[in-house]
Amino acid sequence: GENVEQHPSTLSVQEGDSAVIKCTYSDSASNYFPWYKQELGKRPQLIIDIRSNVGEKKDQRIAVTLNKTAKHFSLHITETQPEDSAVYFCAASQRGGATNKLIFGTGTLLAVQP
Amino acid sequence: GAVVSQHPSRVICKSGTSVKIECRSLDFQATTMFWYRQFPKQSLMLMATSNEGSKATYEQGVEKDKFLINHASLTLSTLTVTSAHPEDSSFYICSAVQGLGEQYFGPGTRLTVT
Numbered sequence: 001g002e003n004v005e006q007h008p009s010t011l012s013v014q015e016g017d018s019a020v021i022k023c024t025y026s027d028s029a030s031n032y033f034p035w036y037k038q039e040l041g042k043r044p045q046l047i048i049d050i051r052s053n054v055g056e057k058k059d060q061r062i063a064v065t066l067n068k069t070a071k072h073f074s075l076h077i078t079e080t081q082p083e084d085s086a087v088y089f090c091a092a093s094q095r096g097g098a099t100n101k102l103i104f105g106t107g108t109l110l111a112v113q114p
Numbered sequence: 115g116a117v118v119s120q121h122p123s124r125v126i127c128k129s130g131t132s133v134k135i136e137c138r139s140l141d142f143q144a145t146t147m148f149w150y151r152q153f154p155k156q157s158l159m160l161m162a163t164s165n166e167g168s169k170a171t172y173e174q175g176v177e178k179d180k181f182l183i184n185h186a187s188l189t190l191s192t193l194t195v196t197s198a199h200p201e202d203s204s205f206y207i208c209s210a211v212q213g214l215g216e217q218y219f220g221p222g223t224r225l226t227v228t
Contacts, residue, residue, distance in 0.1 A: 034216075041205075041222070041224070042221070042222070043207060043219040043220060043221045043222055044158065044207075044219050045219075046216065089157060089158065095214055100146065100211060100214050100217075101148060101160055101163055102148070102160070102209075102217060103160065104157045104158045104159075104160075105157065106156075106157045107155075107156070107157050109155075
């Protein structure tokens with residue numbers, strides 16, 4: 001089955017700096033890669049996603065890149081703000097597959113220092 | 115976005131008792147619901163996939179007789195933790211999907227077994 005690895009586990013940046021979180025996946029059949037932000041004790045919230053037919057997607061300060069050949073995808077947050085502090089999870093899925101289930105990475109605790 | 119609710123939000127029970135958690139999609143019909151468990155500072159681990167009117171599909175290592183899932187309608191799935199023990203204490207989160215669309219997460223249920 002699918003296995004998703006995520007690095008780093010913790011990331012501390014100064015306000016205004018950029019943050020990059022990287023994930024790798026194992027199943028070449030995966031074709032949908034969402035990123036979630038989760039605050040303590042709250043539900044995960046979808047912040048951006050990318051499908052396998054696209055190499056990059058951007059939404060204001062957030063961007064995601066995908067390298068299908070290497071099975072890597074990354075989240076880039078620019079001009080970080082203290083309110084970006086949270087745990088971020090990547091995930092992989094087979095949209096259009098039998099189950100559409102998400103396999104999550106291990107998470108990255110992002111701390112943005114004011 | 116779509117709204118998914120969970121009830122209760124927090125529950126404390128004694129060891130050996132059973133606890134039922136409800137997951138409802140409030141404004142759409144969920145053909146599939148997923149149940150996840152999240153231990154402190156860890157990732158979301160998929161427990162099972164639940165399709166309306168059929169038996170749930172459990173992930174490897176998840177005991178189906180301990181974690182009973184019933185997807186009785188297109189808007190309701192329940193997870194019953196039977197004979198709960200302290201090691202079952204966790205944050206349980208459901209998500210709901212209409213067709214092969216985006217997963218919408220519930221707010222989670224914090225279970226503490228004493």
